[in-house]
Amino acid sequence: MRTRFSSNQTATRIFRSPAMIGWVLFLLGLVANAIVQPTLFKLSVINSNLGLAAPLVMVAIGQTAAVLAGGIDLSVGAIVTLTNVLVVSLCSFHHTGFWLAAILGVAAGIAVGVVNGFIISIVRIPALLVTFAMMSIINGVALAILPQPGGQIPADIYQIYGNTVAGLPFPLLLIIVGVLLWVVFRYRKIGRYLIAVGGAAGSSRANGIPVTKVRFQSYVLSAMFASLAGLFLTAEVSSGDPLIGASYALNSLAAVVLGGTALAGGRGSVSGSVGGALFLILVQNIVYFANVPSYYQTLVSGLIVVMGLATTGVLYARSGKWRLTNGR
Amino acid sequence: MLTIEGLRKEYGAVVALQGASLSLVPGTIHALLGANGSGKSTLVKMLGGVVRPTEGMIWVDEQRLETGSPAHAIHQGIAVSYQETSLVPSMSVADNLLLGIEPTGKAGYVARRAIRERAAEILDQLELNIPPDVPVAELPTNAQHLLEIGKALVKRPKYLVLDEATAALRREEVKRLFSIVCGLRDEGAAILFVSHRFDEVYAICDRATVLRNGAVVGTRSLSKTSREELIQDMIGQRISLEPVRQETGNSIKKQSLRLKARSLTNSELGGVDLEVSAGEIVGIGGLQGQGQTALLRALIGAILVRGDLETEGHRGLFRNPSHAAESGVRFISGDRGREGVFGQRSIYENIMIGRIATSPLWQRAWQRGKNRAVRDLVEQLKIVHHSLTQEVRGLSGGNQQKVLFARTLASRPNVVILDDPTKGVDVSTRMEIHRLLRSMAGAGVGLLIASSDDEELAGVCDRVLIMYEGRIVRELTGDLQPSHITKASIEGAQSEKGKGAETRADSL
Numbered sequence: 116m117r118t119r120f121s122s123n124q125t126a127t128r129i130f131r132s133p134a135m136i137g138w139v140l141f142l143l144g145l146v147a148n149a150i151v152q153p154t155l156f157k158l159s160v161i162n163s164n165l166g167l168a169a170p171l172v173m174v175a176i177g178q179t180a181a182v183l184a185g186g187i188d189l190s191v192g193a194i195v196t197l198t199n200v201l202v203v204s205l206c207s208f209h210h211t212g213f214w215l216a217a218i219l220g221v222a223a224g225i226a227v228g229v230v231n232g233f234i235i236s237i238v239r240i241p242a243l244l245v246t247f248a249m250m251s252i253i254n255g256v257a258l259a260i261l262p263q264p265g266g267q268i269p270a271d272i273y274q275i276y277g278n279t280v281a282g283l284p285f286p287l288l289l290i291i292v293g294v295l296l297w298v299v300f301r302y303r304k305i306g307r308y309l310i311a312v313g314g315a316a317g318s319s320r321a322n323g324i325p326v327t328k329v330r331f332q333s334y335v336l337s338a339m340f341a342s343l344a345g346l347f348l349t350a351e352v353s354s355g356d357p358l359i360g361a362s363y364a365l366n367s368l369a370a371v372v373l374g375g376t377a378l379a380g381g382r383g384s385v386s387g388s389v390g391g392a393l394f395l396i397l398v399q400n401i402v403y404f405a406n407v408p409s410y411y412q413t414l415v416s417g418l419i420v421v422m423g424l425a426t427t428g429v430l431y432a433r434s435g436k437w438r439l440t441n442g443r
Numbered sequence: 444m445l446t447i448e449g450l451r452k453e454y455g456a457v458v459a460l461q462g463a464s465l466s467l468v469p470g471t472i473h474a475l476l477g478a479n480g481s482g483k484s485t486l487v488k489m490l491g492g493v494v495r496p497t498e499g500m501i502w503v504d505e506q507r508l509e510t511g512s513p514a515h516a517i518h519q520g521i522a523v524s525y526q527e528t529s530l531v532p533s534m535s536v537a538d539n540l541l542l543g544i545e546p547t548g549k550a551g552y553v554a555r556r557a558i559r560e561r562a563a564e565i566l567d568q569l570e571l572n573i574p575p576d577v578p579v580a581e582l583p584t585n586a587q588h589l590l591e592i593g594k595a596l597v598k599r600p601k602y603l604v605l606d607e608a609t610a611a612l613r614r615e616e617v618k619r620l621f622s623i624v625c626g627l628r629d630e631g632a633a634i635l636f637v638s639h640r641f642d643e644v645y646a647i648c649d650r651a652t653v654l655r656n657g658a659v660v661g662t663r664s665l666s667k668t669s670r671e672e673l674i675q676d677m678i679g680q681r682i683s684l685e686p687v688r689q690e691t692g693n694s695i696k697k698q699s700l701r702l703k704a705r706s707l708t709n710s711e712l713g714g715v716d717l718e719v720s721a722g723e724i725v726g727i728g729g730l731q732g733q734g735q736t737a738l739l740r741a742l743i744g745a746i747l748v749r750g751d752l753e754t755e756g757h758r759g760l761f762r763n764p765s766h767a768a769e770s771g772v773r774f775i776s777g778d779r780g781r782e783g784v785f786g787q788r789s790i791y792e793n794i795m796i797g798r799i800a801t802s803p804l805w806q807r808a809w810q811r812g813k814n815r816a817v818r819d820l821v822e823q824l825k826i827v828h829h830s831l832t833q834e835v836r837g838l839s840g841g842n843q844q845k846v847l848f849a850r851t852l853a854s855r856p857n858v859v860i861l862d863d864p865t866k867g868v869d870v871s872t873r874m875e876i877h878r879l880l881r882s883m884a885g886a887g888v889g890l891l892i893a894s895s896d897d898e899e900l901a902g903v904c905d906r907v908l909i910m911y912e913g914r915i916v917r918e919l920t921g922d923l924q925p926s927h928i929t930k931a932s933i934e935g936a937q938s939e940k941g942k943g944a945e946t947r948a949d950s951l
């Protein structure tokens with residue numbers, strides 16, 4: 116018997132894939148946003164929206180790596196802050212060149228990931244606790260480095276950030292670079308092993324997959340993307356702020372879940388998370404331009420996000436994975 | 444040659460294996476036998492590197508195997524098909540088949556086309572007609588077990604270990620597997636074959652090592668050993684292998700109907716009528732995948748179905764399994780790992796949950812005196828354990844199955860619906876379970892059993908219904924013989940096909 120395989124099934128599979136939800140939500144958000152904000156598709160508006168989105172997209176990509184492997188990284192926001200304050204204070208108070216400062220800032224972020232990965236995968240303490248503690252520690256370090264908002268990066272850097280390159284908005288290029296960077300990992304063994312380890316750690320081990328190493332690397336990846344996000348954010352706002360990354364931990368998790376990745380690990384995709392992150396940015400826009408009174412803005416955007424999450428949940432259940440289904 | 448020397452494994456105070464030795468010779472098939480909990484899987488897991496031995500070593504071709512490292516074992520040509528499978532449910536069929544040994548191209552990228560090609564090759568060899576990119580979680584259990592075997596075969600192993608690989612398979616699939624395995628043997632591989640089914644062991648194995656309570660009783664050449672001798676080695680005493688003959692049912696029963704279903708219909712069922720009386724054991728047979736599982740699930744409300752249902756004190760279809768349980772209709776799934784035991788909870792809790800699952804949520808759950816009842820059940824079923832508070836995942840597969848029975852008994856059911864109830868259960872326990880089923884029936888419970896094993900159906904049932912394409916096409920009563928059931932399954936299929944019933948191309 117030949118193993119047959121119809122294209123029809125491929126189509127169903129793509130449509131049923133959880134990542135779809137993230138993109139459908141994004142498109143709905145885009146339509147709603149366009150209605151309340153007619154200028155949405157002007158280049159400058161697109162540019163500033165993407166500028167806001169790029170850091171969140173990066174953090175969400177990294178968070179996806181941690182969640183796929185069955186973990187969670189609450190320290191990403193603190194890493195964003197750390198990179199921001201390091202780069203800015205090196206540039207403005209220590210006269211370091213921007214690029215050297217950038218490299219040091221990203222390296223510091225990755226170092227945090229290495230420590231996270233070590234404690235979680237080798238010392239074996241639950242990721243939730245480790246990264247939560249790390250979040251406070253790194254926020255403390257950031258405050259020590261830069262107690263008050265301030266400082267500046269060279270003007271030529273933040274001018275590029277607001278510009279277009281070859282007709283494309285610069286932040287869009289950054290997002291593309293981020294996604295490509297992920298692709299480098301996704302289609303190597305590590306990309307598969309993140310999913311395998313998150314899906315069934317015991318089975319992965321039995322198949323000779325180095326489970327400890329994979330877990331370790333997932334936190335390094337997450338930290339790497341978070342510190343790149345910190346760098347992008349620095350270029351966008353052009354100054355330092357010790358509280359700048361506070362919202363990223365939970366927002367990146369929301370993006371990951373909106374994108375159809377299972378919080379239990381082993382199932383999901385970065386593409387969905389990117390859709391989810393863009394949706395979250397649009398929600399803020401919509402609420403702002405729909406003239407929602409400022410007192411109610413967080414309430415309304417929260418409600419929209421909950422509705423999005425509920426859709427994800429319902430579609431997930433509809434795809435039938437968790438019913439009693441072994442008999443077909 | 445692979446040699447095991449004095450392998451020992453302790454789990455805390457429990458000695459799972461006490462100094463086992465055996466050797467696998469290229470070009471032979473070696474059987475590993477033993478009752479449930481005798482340490483077979485423990486030995487297998489140490490071969491695969493999943494479990495690190497407390498003592499002892501393994502030599503592969505005069506080289507010492509680094510123990511506790513699955514990667515190293517695979518590298519040395521040892522491939523294992525595990526009893527509880529080692530698949531990742533969320534990953535696709537193809538990705539699972541080559542998990543851990545993905546071919547990579549230039550620059551370290553995984554060669555996805557090569558994966559698909561090799562996966563298709565192995566699926567063809569196993570005659571498994573499933574698309575390579577569905578997630579494994581969506582496959583039926585027997586397909587999952589075939590994949591687990593396929594995963595070992597892709598590695599083109601020098602040493603192939605099959606731990607109860609056939610337990611979840613249908614007869615045709617076992618045949619196919621055997622021709623593959625014999626092919627491997629002829630090419631010079633050594634195979635370790637763990638099974639509770641003697642006919643299989645005698646069909647393909649050359650020698651057999653018997654384990655009892657974690658110790659090797661001896662290794663015998665099968666051509667010179669009888670079944671009775673092997674069983675005596677396994678359990679240390681003689682037992683009769685006579686099937687549990689029914690107390691020629693129909694006399695006591697027929698007084699009350701326990702379960703009555705009318706025209707159950709959905710995408711997999713084409714109008715099934717069914718009756719189970721008190722004290723009756725009804726079997727469901729037929730070729731593989733003819734809607735047997737769907738029927739069981741439809742009855743307890745686990746899948747959507749139209750039709751009508753009547754049980755004692757309840758009319759209408761059940762909304763869900765919990766609703767069915769409230770009316771005393773209990774289900775024992777064939778998928779122990781996912782739908783059976785709570786691995787990380789104790790034996791006590793696993794059994795008690797049967798009784799308290801349907802009581803109000805705020806009712807006090809752990810009352811005294813129930814201890815006694817649980818202990819009695821554990822003793823009655825001879826569950827090998829060292830404490831009632833022990834985690835169930837630490838039990839051997841067969842003993843986990845017995846825990847499921849104990850749970851069902853604790854719930855005092857009216858109707859019990861079972862899917863492959865003796866999967867992975869050793870001969871003597873299997874007889875015990877059959878006896879138990881009879882005594883449950885004797886106490887007035889109605890039982891409905893689906894089994895892939897016609898011998899089992901013939902041995903324990905009062906009636907057997909043969910299914911084909913979601914309908915019941917034959918009913919066998921009276922003096923049941925395994926061969927009659929097999930014949931009826933095949934004939935049922937042929938005559939239905941002859942009628943021009945439309946054949947569904949693909950059940951997936």
Ligand SMILES: Nc1ncnc2c1ncn2[C@@H]1O[C@H](COP(=O)(O)OP(=O)(O)OP(=O)(O)O)[C@@H](O)[C@H]1O
Binds near residue numbers: 454460485827867
């Ligand atoms: N993780 C564990 N923790 C504690 N005890 C264990 C563990 N794994 C196995 N055991 C014990 O070791 C013994 C041997 O178990 P094993 O699974 O090897 O039996 P088996 O021969 O494969 O039985 P079966 O035929 O039922 O599969 C059992 O008594 C079991 O309770």
Ligand SMILES: [Mg+2]
Binds near residue numbers: 484607
């Ligand atoms: Mg076993």
